[in-house]
Amino acid sequence: MVLSILIDSGITDNPSDILIFFGRIHPLVVHFPIAFLLLAALAELISKRPKFQPLKNHTHYIWGLGCVSALFAIVFGYFLSLSGDYNENTIFWHKWSGIFLFFVSTIYYYISKKNIKLPFYGKQIVAFVTVITVFYTGHLGGNLTHGSTYLLEYAPNSIRLLAGMPEKTIPREKVTVLDSADVYLDIISPMMNRRCISCHNQDKKTGDLDVSSFINLMKGGESGDVIVKGDAEASDFYRRITLPESHKDFMPSEGKQPLTKNEVTLIGWWINNNAPPNGYFTQLNPDKNIIKVTKEYLGLDKNSLFSKKVNPPKKEAIDTLSNQGFILNMLMKDNYYLEANSSLSEKNITKNAIESLLQIKDQLIWLNLSHSNITDEHTEKIGQLENLIKLNLSRNNISDKGLIHLSSLQNLEALNLYETDVSDSLLTVIPKLKKLKRIYLSDSKATDSIVNQLKKGNEKLNIIFD
Ligand code: HEC
Structure with missing residues (x-):
C-alpha cells in the first residue's frame, strides 16, 4: 500500500518543499469527495422513486468519483500534516476517519457496480455510515484550520452546552473612557x-x-519563552514584530496584515512594565506619549458625538429648510448626521431660516453658510447648534460682536472665517473651543499679532492665514 509506505517511511521528519506545496492543495481537494459522496447518497435515495428509476444504473459512477477523490484528499492531506503545525490528537482522528471514508465508499462503489444485494437494509446502512463519516471528517478538518471553537463560536448557549462547551463569554464592552481600560483584556489581547x-x-x-x-502565551513556543517580563528587547515576541517586514522571522508571517506602529509601541511598553495579565491601564503610570497612543488605538481621540445614535430628522423640517435655500446631505450610512449648505443658494438666508436649523440641531454637524448674507444678528442662533463639528461662515458680514456667540460650540473642529471682519474677539472665543483643530482667517481683520497669540495658546491649532 502506497499509504502505509508513506506513513512508515522516514519522510515525516523532514518534508521537502514540494510535499508541503502539494499538501496545501488539500483544503481545495477535500471539497470533491464531500460533494461526490453526498451526491451519490442522495442519488441512491431518490432513485427509489419511479420517476428517477433510470438513475439507478448510473449511481456507481458517482460513488467511483467519490472514492477516487477521497484517495487524493488523503494523500494531499497526509503531505499537509507533515508540516507538523496541527493539533496531534485532532489530526489523528481526522486522518483515520478520512481513510475509513475511503474504504466504506469503495465498498459501496463495488456493491453498487456489481449490483450486489445485501440483506437487511445493508446498502442503506453503508450509505448512512458514509454520509456521517463525511460530516465527521469534514468537521475535524474544519477544527484543524479554524480551531475547535470556530463552528460554535456564535451558536446559542443551548447548543454550546449540548456540545460540552462553556457558555459564551460576554464580549468586553467597548472602552469609552481610558480610566476603565484593562491593560491586557482591552489593549494587548485584542491585537493578538x-x-x-x-x-x-x-x-x-x-x-x-x-x-x-x-497563561498559554507565557508557556512560550518551540524556542522557549517568547516574553521576557520587563525586557521587550530580549523578548522574541517583540523582536519578531519589530523586524523589517521582509525578514524571514517577521510576524505575522506570510504577508498577513502586520501590527500598526501604535500596537507595536503598546506591546513593547506592556512587556517593559512586566507584562501583567490584567489591571487598569492607568495603574501602570503611562506617560503622555503612551496615553496618546492608547487613545488613538482605542479610538478615544475621535469626536465622541459619532458613537451616539441620533434620531432621523423630521420630514417637515427638511422640507422647510430646502424651501429656505439649504441643500441637505446625509453624512453617514448608518446614522442620521446631516450637512446643511446654503453657499450656492440664490436666496438670502433669513433670520427665520437660521431659526429653522434649530429643528435639526441634533443631527446637524456640518454647516456651510458661506456667502449667504449672514450678519452678527444671526450668530446667536448659530451658537445654539451645539453639535456642529464644521462651520463655514466665510464671506459674510460677521464682526467681533457676532463671533462672541460661537464660544458655545464645544464640538467644533473646523471654523472658516475667511473674508469676515473678525479680529480681537478671536482671542477670547478661540481658546474656549477646546476641540478646534483648524481655523481659516485669511482676508479677515485678524492681525499677525493676534494669530501669533493664538498659536502660542494652542500649538496644535492649525491656523490658515496669509
Ligand atoms: C500566517 C501564520 C502566522 C501568523 C498570522 C503569525 N505567526 Fe507567528 N509563527 C508562524 C510560524 C510558521 C512560526 C514558526 C516558524 C518560525 O519560527 O518563524 C511562527 C513562530 C512564532 C514565534 C516563535 C515561537 C518559537 O518559540 O519558536 C513567535 C514569537 C511568533 N510566531 C509570534 C507571532 C506574533 C506576535 C504574531 C502576531 C503579530 C504571529 N506570530 C502571527 C506563523 C504565523
Whole structure:
C-alpha cells in the first residue's frame, strides 16, 4: 500500500518543499469527495422513486468519483500534516476517519457496480455510515484550520452546552473612557486576536506557540519563552514584530496584515512594565506619549458625538429648510448626521431660516453658510447648534460682536472665517473651543499679532492665514 509506505517511511521528519506545496492543495481537494459522496447518497435515495428509476444504473459512477477523490484528499492531506503545525490528537482522528471514508465508499462503489444485494437494509446502512463519516471528517478538518471553537463560536448557549462547551463569554464592552481600560483584556489581547491567533491557537500551534490566553502565551513556543517580563528587547515576541517586514522571522508571517506602529509601541511598553495579565491601564503610570497612543488605538481621540445614535430628522423640517435655500446631505450610512449648505443658494438666508436649523440641531454637524448674507444678528442662533463639528461662515458680514456667540460650540473642529471682519474677539472665543483643530482667517481683520497669540495658546491649532 502506497499509504502505509508513506506513513512508515522516514519522510515525516523532514518534508521537502514540494510535499508541503502539494499538501496545501488539500483544503481545495477535500471539497470533491464531500460533494461526490453526498451526491451519490442522495442519488441512491431518490432513485427509489419511479420517476428517477433510470438513475439507478448510473449511481456507481458517482460513488467511483467519490472514492477516487477521497484517495487524493488523503494523500494531499497526509503531505499537509507533515508540516507538523496541527493539533496531534485532532489530526489523528481526522486522518483515520478520512481513510475509513475511503474504504466504506469503495465498498459501496463495488456493491453498487456489481449490483450486489445485501440483506437487511445493508446498502442503506453503508450509505448512512458514509454520509456521517463525511460530516465527521469534514468537521475535524474544519477544527484543524479554524480551531475547535470556530463552528460554535456564535451558536446559542443551548447548543454550546449540548456540545460540552462553556457558555459564551460576554464580549468586553467597548472602552469609552481610558480610566476603565484593562491593560491586557482591552489593549494587548485584542491585537493578538486580530493578527496572531489564526496561526497560534490551541489547535494550530505554529512554532508551538498559543496566544489564545495569557497563561498559554507565557508557556512560550518551540524556542522557549517568547516574553521576557520587563525586557521587550530580549523578548522574541517583540523582536519578531519589530523586524523589517521582509525578514524571514517577521510576524505575522506570510504577508498577513502586520501590527500598526501604535500596537507595536503598546506591546513593547506592556512587556517593559512586566507584562501583567490584567489591571487598569492607568495603574501602570503611562506617560503622555503612551496615553496618546492608547487613545488613538482605542479610538478615544475621535469626536465622541459619532458613537451616539441620533434620531432621523423630521420630514417637515427638511422640507422647510430646502424651501429656505439649504441643500441637505446625509453624512453617514448608518446614522442620521446631516450637512446643511446654503453657499450656492440664490436666496438670502433669513433670520427665520437660521431659526429653522434649530429643528435639526441634533443631527446637524456640518454647516456651510458661506456667502449667504449672514450678519452678527444671526450668530446667536448659530451658537445654539451645539453639535456642529464644521462651520463655514466665510464671506459674510460677521464682526467681533457676532463671533462672541460661537464660544458655545464645544464640538467644533473646523471654523472658516475667511473674508469676515473678525479680529480681537478671536482671542477670547478661540481658546474656549477646546476641540478646534483648524481655523481659516485669511482676508479677515485678524492681525499677525493676534494669530501669533493664538498659536502660542494652542500649538496644535492649525491656523490658515496669509
Ligand atoms: C500566517 C501564520 C502566522 C501568523 C498570522 C503569525 N505567526 Fe507567528 N509563527 C508562524 C510560524 C510558521 C512560526 C514558526 C516558524 C518560525 O519560527 O518563524 C511562527 C513562530 C512564532 C514565534 C516563535 C515561537 C518559537 O518559540 O519558536 C513567535 C514569537 C511568533 N510566531 C509570534 C507571532 C506574533 C506576535 C504574531 C502576531 C503579530 C504571529 N506570530 C502571527 C506563523 C504565523
